[in-house]
Amino acid sequence: MSAVRPIRSALVFAAGMLAWLASAAPLRAQQDPMNRAFDLERRGEYAAAVDAYRAILAAKPADATAILGLERSLIPLNRPADIMPQIRAALDAGTRSPAIFGAALRAYGAAGQPDSLRKVAARWAQAEPAEEGPYREWGAALAARHDFGGAKAALLEGRARLGRPDALAAELAQLAVASGDYSSALHEWALALRRLPGYRITAVAQLAQAPERERPELLAQIDRETDPSARRLSADLRARWGDPLRAYRDLVAALPPERGQQVDVLRQFLDVLRTLNSADSRQAQAMTLEALAERATGPQAARYRLDAAQAWSDAGKPEEARRVLAALASDKGTPPQLASGASLTLIGVLIDEGKTDEADRQLRALQGTVSADDYAALRRRLLQGWIRAGNLARADSALAGDSTVDGLALAGRVALFRGDLAGARRRFEAAGPYAGNRDDATERTALIALIQPITAESLPALGDALLALERGDSAAAAQGLDQVAGTLKPGEGGAELRLLAGRIARARGNTALAERQLRAADAADAPATAPAAELELARLLAATGRSGDASQTLEHLILTYPQSALVPQARHELDLIRGGVPRT
């Protein structure tokens, strides 16, 4: 917990000193006892270092550097309690050193001596009456022993003695979180953030773990606070708990008056949003980026707008993305590199919206001004846009003469959607596994597996069904696949098509149709397809509460097709159904 931070800092500082001294004066180490002790400690000779530090302390019992060195050296020897005589001697010598008081509190805490802890804390507080340190270390020593009740009492005593209602608030907040008391934790964090805004990230990270059922009450509690730091805390928590749009609105309404502060607040909120992954969070990101752009100038503003356009696009709001990009691309003040980036993003948005002609026009205008790779990538995306639009002729002509692996893969898809199965197979095989990314390669393999058993060279009705699927019309695709499958024997592609139709029907929520298709795909004369159909069927049955039937289906799969690559998956499904392994 952060209560130990000051002492840790002291230890780190001392370790730094140690490294410096060790590198600076190996010769001197032979003469100066402290340097010798440091040197022994640096070399890992802890037992000798302990002796060396003790020799120093015998002469100077209140030497804080030696006490800290002794404490460090005893820890790796697993003898931390052995420091006690030196601690007592240092205290008897009337030390006023915070470092020694801190070491004493840790020692008494580890030894389980609460009365001594209290006495040392009181002495330290007497030496430094306005400091939080004594109470923080006292609390930390008790918390380290899991005595959270005692730690809380120590911190509250400190708050009362210091006379500041927000004293030690961060430490009390962390204790409250450790005890699962999120309401008190929120109250304490709100107090702490007024004085120490740098704690915000820690506060948000801890409070965000609050159980879902407590969150509405916690938000109501924080909304009653009027302080700007509380407003920001409220926005961060609301964003993390699933309402980033309301969080954005609340935040903007409570922005500080000064422009620089506004930018800081918006940037920090953007950092929170970037850790989230929902359409709303991306929309909130887009709005925050636009708000930042309004408060920036020149290239920085343009960059914010470009990022905002991408966020709008990712949020499924292409019209908003287009608005931002069009303004950016036409703004003469936009730096050329960002303008071309905006144009590329805009073309992508146009393709996604189905405005392929306009995208084509803009892409041609960009030729020569963007990199060849960027141009080729957008060109392929445009081709996919034409395919999705059903404009196979346009895609075909654009692909003419393209012998790259990516071009061949796309040409294979065009051939497939025309129903030219032989041509599709040939082009897919020529493209191999290297076109596009891993998902593209996997999808091509699945398509090859789908058409492999079909003996016909050409099957336009299948092309239509698959094109319908590509265009997102799953109802038409399922119907088309069903019809084509009816014309084929199970072992000659019919079973594969029914398996696909079953998967589509299940994804559409039509479980009755899915079950019918999957049972039809589970045909004895299609042994390559049957295990996959049975596995899919078992999952469907399990998901609809028919565990017994699902188990039976999985057992049939395992026993009938023991060589199938799907057997391990089937066993795992069986374990899940039987409760043999957790559903994680």
Place this chain on the structure above:
Amino acid sequence: MKRRDFVRITAAGAAALSPLAPRLLRSPQRMADWLLVPMDDAQSDHLKAYGVCYRALQRGVKAEWLLNYRSGSFLLPMESAAQRDAALAGVSLETIDDARASSIRGEIQDGNMDAIPLEKAPKVAVYAPPNAAPWDDAVTMALDYAGIKYDKVWDAEVMGQQLKKWDWLHLHHEDFTGQYSKFYLSYAGAPWLADMVQQNTAMAHTLGFPNVPAEKRAVAQTIAKFVEGGGFLFAMCAATETLDLALASEGVDIAAAYADGTPMDPDASRKMHWDQALAFHDARLETSPTTSVYSDIDGHQVNSGDRRQPLGSFTLFNFSAKIDPVATMLVQSHRDVIPDFYGLTTSFTRHTLKSSDTVLADEHGAPWVKYIHGERGQGTWTFFGGHDPEDPQHQIGDAPTDLSLHPHSPGYRLILNNVLFPAARKKELKT
């Protein structure tokens, strides 16, 4: 005397003792008369293999446990149900003929091995509160994964004298000192702790006890009687240490004030009645109510801050299979050295072990052991330190362990050895 009898009988001819012997004599030419369940590295799922054998016993099949033969393999008579079961579970089987079975038996005769008849699937009970997280107990996880059915019992069943219904009882991280794992202060306010306190207090009152420590002591004493009467007890984690502390604390207040309203007797360590305990003696009790440590029985002191010891690995002892069949059964494994894992009680310090305890595994050079066994009356107890063999640093709220990712876990095998151990013919269980 019992051990000598055993040696004499086995030396006279283990084959003649075997329930499978008539088959060996009957049809020497038949192929695939036996199913060998290998338990060495040829096995594709060690944990589920125990389930296959257990279910075969449930069907009335007489099996044999081939101690130290290929890491403790099992031999079943040819049976299509077992073949089917193994295929579904992904357990490796080898079909062998009578000649090969005879050859194996000869090999066993000549080496530090033995063939122990397994006759009856033991009835298994797991002691757990009704709302215990199903994935927070290594034994429950092992039983579920292996497909071995069990019943859950808690204080009402124990105090209602119902334990006689079961052969084998498992205890996990229950705190029989009635102090809620000594988390009462450090986790104050946590909902799960509040539930635990409420549930235990209500049960204590229902059963007519003034407080939870008194009720848990009575439960511990009833469990000890179950062992004395011939039951098999297997305990892990804090249940090992706290069971013995509860048994030894008749008339001594070892519970903190939050548990029974009065502070712990500062002289409790001296007043303990160690003759009542199963495994430990002369332990020094932890007096701080805020430290989640009970005594110096545990060597690792995981929740003690500076006293906490790092994890090493433990080594299984190699026993003489023909002289010590019980101990040999409990240490059957395809790995002799196993990485250690923490629990509220991780290990058992050597100086607190009773001289009658059999140490089954220890960490070489360390002042603690990991796995111990002993007898009480007609029954036996086995204590295994630690919480989850595949989650060495287990913390409250951690994700459950998925044993399909650890099908060869040697730590979990030790747990399942204990489940199958009571299936051995009574004669073999007395050494």
